[in-house]
Amino acid sequence: MVWVTQKPRGSIRFWLLALLIPGIITLLLIDSWNDYDALKAVTEEVYDSALLEPAKVLETSVEFNPDGTLRIDPPFYAQVMLESRAGNRKYFRVEEVTPLALSLAGSPARQIKGNTLLGMHGLPRPEALADNEGMPIFYNAMYRNDEVRMVALWRDLHYEGVHRQVIVLVGESIDMRLRTQQEAWRLGLFRDGRMLILAVLLVWFSVEWALRPLSELRREIKARAVDNLMPLDADQVPHEVVPLVKAVNHHIDLYRRVLDKQAQFLADASHQLRTPLAIMRTQAQYAKREPDIGRMRETLGAIIGQLGRTSRLTEQLLSLAHASRNDMAPQARVDLNALAREVVLQYLPLARERHQDLGWVDDGGDADTQEDSQEAWVLGSDAEIHESIANLVHNAINHAGEGCTITVSAGIAQDTAWVSVCDNGVGLDPSLRESVFMRFDRGGSARKGMRGGGSGLGLAIALAYAERNRGTIVLKDGDPSAGGGVGLCATLKLPRYTA
Template structure:
């Protein structure tokens, strides 16, 4: 299944700036609203206190004369009120029986649902109203009045237009927005420089990687970046190490392959030159037969090289599918039966009936593994010898054994024979035309399938026993 293409992430710097500055702007905006609300509340309290002061000053001029409530309010006092409040002033003095004593008789009355203010030790109520088409703020103060003949409470109302309050509100709003905007600008500038400074090591890492030579696969110093980015650098170093190993393997493979192919090609060229100079038909046929043999050896070597290259440069562990190893061994036995018969070798297959020898892996690669082991055993076993393919179930998995009665391999060379093109001394004597690639191919296929490969003596201590232990199936199929 194809992997979904990743969406481009964009600029890390821009994302950091967005996630830092945008929430900051929102928070500063909320703070500005809160500050503006608090400032308006403080301004209203200040203006209400001033309005109450004017009302009290007016109440001091209210008295009782000859049994009537009178208000001595000269025009100078009204002018003083207007000068103090920076707005138009309206007032009304109401007597004990609700009659208008002085002022503007049509000034709006006190609404019934207006509570008494708890901020001042006075019977005062503040409320908004409309008067002469303008919004006004009115303070209504209940003032006790009395003389020797009567006693009661008069109502003094003083209202002012909201021009001064509105001007102050606009001034507070503009000042708040200006200061908050300057704060956002200052913080955004600091954040921009901070992000640029913090991301500088990443830019240095980018420059370090970009300016490297193509052949430079050395590690990058993790100390170039911050602690949080070091795992990425370490992973990159690991990838470079694997790439270095892959390049080294390819170079070694190319060098070894060219060296191994040079010999048969040189022999072919020599045989072809001899054939060109030969006039005897019988000798010519012998040379052509030798050319055919050398060609077969070169083809066999090329096929082994291609197989090894495909396995070494494959994509790791193959996709798992159930493969009956006993069936694979039986198929290989049938394919190599003719070669064994021509050499007089007794080729046998030993599989216990009823045992589940299924492993998970790639059927073609497992066939290649068994075929290489069996072919090697037939090649290096002398005429009249025996080769046995044995497959069986064990507690920890499936065991494949290939036993022969050939010259065997000394224990000190067991690890070396898995190296490409390495050939033990005994095998050189038994088959000088070998390639030294069979066990290297077997090693790689076994590793890809998680199998353990080991060498040991054959039956009765003679020959060689190559055993491959495959792990148990991780997901066995349910029986149908």
């Protein structure tokens, strides 16, 4: 099963606020809860310390009578500490353990029996006493339907061989603690609420301020005229948006180049078609006025020849327009060997008409890089690659000259498959080999003078189709010519396909 992850849609503002505000709220809630826990611990510690103080005073107030019995003389300030007030009820008890236990350390307090020396009866004891004498044990319990916080401690007393054991219990209701904690909690919530509102407003205004350059960029783009293809100003946007602006500028530049190419193509096409149409118009007018049937036929023959050249030019212009598109060529397995042989058979009649020797060489024309004679598979468009090879062969027939030899071969070299069209004709000066790929460039006076000189679109079309299929065309010296020079060799190179 393939899981498709869709990118979140919506405005940047929405997603920033949707992610930041809940995060801030969560952090504030966690912080408030931690503050509440810390405050509760501090409150418990303070109140427990206040509860332990009268218990210590009562513990130290237990004394022996001369007859060995115990008495309690609590000081006045202890009585004041043990007085109950509104919302803070105090409970205490001091009892003597009878009979004596071997040790009260860690003893189960609820099983110990004792006599009350001072205080209230029935105060709840803890589960167990402390392990050391004088160490307090704090616990919660219920007394007279009142939830109380208790502290318990024990002590061994010795006097002239007499041993006594006492347990001191002091408690208070938890109402005051709860009110203190609740009041602190309400104040904390109020403070955190204010902080939350301020944080949300700060995030809101920060997001608005940070996204203002994007809004201005959007307004600038919407306010532009249709024909305004100037690049956007990348200095007026945040650094994080600069790559996006540069990408948009790159797309604008590509679009401007496409429009420039289209405008240039239309200008060149209109210029190239205007001349033959004007010639044919003149010839037709001449034929219309010519009373001599022989001359009229001669003029009509010239018109037919001009129509053929104009038809070829129109086909080439349409092919160039198709080859100059930016979309990808359809992908299929193509054998360059078979395709090149097919082109040779297609152009044999035209080559014989020009008294040229057009042939196919099975062992290839690039012996220093060829691996062996085998199928040269590439991935691309069969029709477009065929058109590219056909234009190379047609260009050689047009410009090599009568009586020359044109050799077509194909092969593979490492990761490249190639087709070469080599001739021993007039050749081409190395300084002109780059410019001949431009539209309507015929490659100098020597080639312009050849029969069927052409329109200068063949190599431009061949290169355009090659580039649409991820290839290129390279021009180099061809075979030795009869005049002592060298011809021209055009090689179409495409990425080799391996299954």
